[in-house]
Amino acid sequence: MPEGVLIVGSGDAADHVADGLATVDGIGVLRAGTLDEPPLISERGADCVVVTLPEETGEQLRILASVGRTEVPTAVLADGVAVPPGVDRIAPDDESALERWVRTSLDGETEPDGDEREAPAPSSDELFDDSPTGTLIVRDGEIRRANPAAAEVLGRGQADLVGIDPATLVDDPDRDGIEELLGAELPPDERRRCRIAVNGDGTVDVQARRLDDGTILATVVDVTERTRRHERITALHDATIALMGACDAESVAELTVETARDVLNLPFSCVFLNQNGVLEPVAITERAREIIGRPPSLEPGEGLLGRAYDAGETVAVDDAQRDPRFHEDGDEDVRGYVVVPLGEHGALAVGSPVVDDFDEFDVTVAELLAAAAETALDRVAHEQTLRERETALREERDRFSALFENIPDPTVHSVHEDGEPIVVDVNDAFEETFGYDAETMVGEPLDDFVVPEDRTDEAEHLNERVSAGEHLDVEVRRRTADGTRTFHLRNATVGVETDAVEEYAIYTDVTDRIERERELERQNEQLDAFASVVSHDLRNPLNVVLGGTRLVRETGDLAALDDVLTAAERMDALVEDLLSLAREGEVVGETVPVDLQSVAEDAWTNAETTDGNDDGWNDDGDRGTLSVESTGTLQADSTRLRELLANLFRNAVEHGGVTVTVGVLPDGFYVEDDGPGIPESDREQVFDHGYTTDDDGTGLGLTIVEEIAHAHGWDVEVAESDGGESGARFDFTGVEFE
Structure with a gap:
């Protein structure tokens, strides 16, 4: 039967070699992808092995470390690649040389028919x-x-x-x-x-x-030498596996010198590592320590080892005592040296007390060992970098977490998915303010917990801005455990270039500050109003009083006192309204559930006109009619609400209204009359201080109404009457009903 050659490798090169040898008589071709399972050779009856190398350098080194372990003649198809001793190297394109090598490896000349191979004739x-x-x-x-x-x-x-x-x-x-x-x-x-x-x-x-x-x-x-080399390569392979498991550079160095001692059978070996720019001896065999002590530290370029490290090339010395490159570094106990760089990490030095103790195979093994050690040191350095980064990230994360938890304002960490903020974490202040614990909120849309129903469009617009990477610095209304409040919202975003934008948002409650600002603004407006009344509205009736009094004194005509009395009553009404305005603008007292119909009827019964007449409110002496079309229970300061309604009722009747209607809105209530109404052009200024269409009016009644409404947190506006033809209507919204 044909004798077998095992072609190892995959790809076009291996296919080409196999196809070429298959056409040669007397040669049987076997195929294998790798040499990872040496029993494969004997099990399949291979008499020699031809190895094709892949392009990747690391994989080449692994295969070259394995080929020396084969137990049959082995050749590697490669140019310019160092192969282990005992393994032949053949140029990949020299097909005739390959065929000759195969025939020789199959024990001599093969007859042309390839079926039989005659043994040497005993007679020859x-x-x-x-x-x-x-x-x-x-x-x-x-x-x-x-x-x-x-x-x-x-x-x-x-x-x-x-x-x-x-x-x-x-x-x-x-x-x-x-x-x-x-x-x-x-x-x-x-x-x-x-x-x-x-x-x-x-x-x-x-x-x-x-x-x-x-x-x-x-x-x-x-095959004594081949067997020994095979044993060395096998030991080197095992050492390489151990090096890959080393946890730090010192462990790699120790394993390297132990392997050099055991595999090369050399008592002197040492690994120098670059530590802060100096080559320090990190690991040394015990025998070397006994003979030469601790080797000195070296600068790159200093001594044979430093020069080899600096040049990045292997240096072999047969006799250090006679080598001019080594005279300043020599030690009488060590004659032969091989120094192999470990990349940027340092160098491996092995020595022998015997001259010419290193052959080509020894140098190759030392280089293979150094390559494995360099790879292990690369891995250790990379893992150390990763650990340092991980530690730094963990410390940074811990600091950030502490900062996150200790921010006094409510803070939320969310990730925007499809334009919607999904809660990742919230701090304690957020839980306390909004009334939800982190476990309930994490993984859920933030807006479902905090955005009022009437603010969803605003929230969606803000989410779009955040997803686009904008930083927010706005005031928003948000639903809290204590009701809807105003917050100053600021945020920071990360990962804008990715599909998932992370946001850190801080909510600072500014409700009380805004209320203080509004109160200050109201007080300033009151001061302006007071100054206006004192300088103008009070001055005119005061002049009438002074003039009338002088006239009576000079003429004795008591008829002039009628004008004086009217002016005094006018002044009294102005002072009363000013005092009421000052009171009503203060923060309301405790709010309680109040029935709208009851307080409206009470206000209607006890209201007075500006002249103090409560029997007839209009010129015809007709008190008018109150109609409560719908009612409800709302949260309010009942005294302030009664004064608000009384001012509206008085204003309606004094301006010609006959019927005043009170009713409930979806989020508030309204007061409407059937009087002449308010021109559309005047509706924006009816609440201004001093605005009036009545010569006897103070212009403060509707201002008082607005102040009381705002003190409750309500909004008020002039609207079209229900009929749309005449009458004035005031809508109050933002009211909390039971």
Whole structure:
């Protein structure tokens, strides 16, 4: 049957090699993706291995570290890549060289038909003796012939080998294997192989096949060095796995020097790491410490190690005592040196007390070890950076969390999803102010808890601005545990470039401040009104009093006292209204549930006109009619509400109204009369101080009405009467009903 070559690799390169060798007679082609499972070689009957390398450098290093562990001839198709000793390198495009190597690895020349391969003829002494491959002819359990190459491999003379049982050549643990291999049970024309230990520490690879006449033809190859290299590569592979698990740079350094000591069998090894710009000896073998003590710290570029680190290149010295590059660093106990940089992290130095103790394989292993250590140090540094960042972020998060919780104003953290703020967290002040705990609100839309029904459009507009990355600095009305209040809203946003904008919003309650500002504004307006009344409205009747009094004194005509009395009554009404205005504008007292109909009827019964007449309110002596069309229970200061209604009733009757109607609105109440009404052009100024259409009026009645309404937190406006043709109507909104 065709002898097998295992093509390892995937992709076009591996396919091309496999297709080319498949056309050669006598060669059977096997395929595998990787060498991760070495038993695959023997299980599939491969006699040699051809490896194609991927383009990725890290994967190349991993594969090159594995190829030295194969137990059959192995070649790597690569240009300019260092391969482990014992492994052949063939140019990828040299197909003829590859075919020759495969044929040689399959034990000699292959006949053109590829079906049979004849063993060297026993009668051809010259061909047998000159063969570079150790060869034995075994028949009936005895060695009948051995060539010089076999004698050299087995450490015996040719004559000493003839006539003995092959099993006596090997160490006890391997005797069963050689007896099975070279015994009579070997099927004809079947190739088998085994690896045996000879001469104490030597290792020999034996391949045998049985010829038709029962003769067994066996080849013996000394693979001691290959086996040792394989063991080193395997140990290096295991060390690489351990390095990848190291948790810090010092652990990586310790594992590296231990591997250099155990794998290279060198007692002197040390790892220097760059610490703050100085190369410090971090790990050193115990033997090296005993002989040379602690190595000195080095600057980059200082000494052989510093220069190798600075240049980023491996430096090998056969004899440090005779090398001019090393005279200032030398130590009599260490003769050979290999220094391999560990990237930017430092350098690995290994030494030997023996001159010329390093071969190419030793240097390659040291470089592979350094590459693994550098990768581990990169990982450690990256993980350290991540840990430092994580620690900094955690500390920053803790500080922010403490700040968040201790802000005295209600604060909420939300994330905007589809333009809607979803609660992430709230502070204690927010829970207390708005009456919801964090557990209830987290994951839910913020506006569902705090936005009044009449403010939803405003809230949606603000959400759009936040989603666009705007910073808010506005006043808003929000629903709290104590009712609707006014807040100064400020915010900060993050992640504007992403789909989920995070917002931190602070609500500062400014309700009391606004009330104080309104009160101050009202007081200022009152002062202006008082000044106006004193300077104008009181001055005119006062002049009448003074003039009339002088006239009576000068003429004795008592008829002039009628004008004096009228002017005095006018002054009295002005003073009374001023005092009422001063009182009504103060903050209302405690509000209680009040029945609108009851307080309206009470106000109607006890109201007086400006002349003090409560029998007849108009010129015809007709008191008029009060009609309460609908009623309800509202929260109000009953005394102030009664005075508000009395002023409206008096104003309605004195201006010609016959019927005054009181009724309930969805969020308030209204007072309407059937008098001449208020021109639309005057409706915005009817509440101004001093506005009146009656020569005898003070112009303060409706001002008092507005002041009492605002003191309750209500809004008042002049509206069209229900009939729309005549009469005045006042609508009061923002009223809280039971």
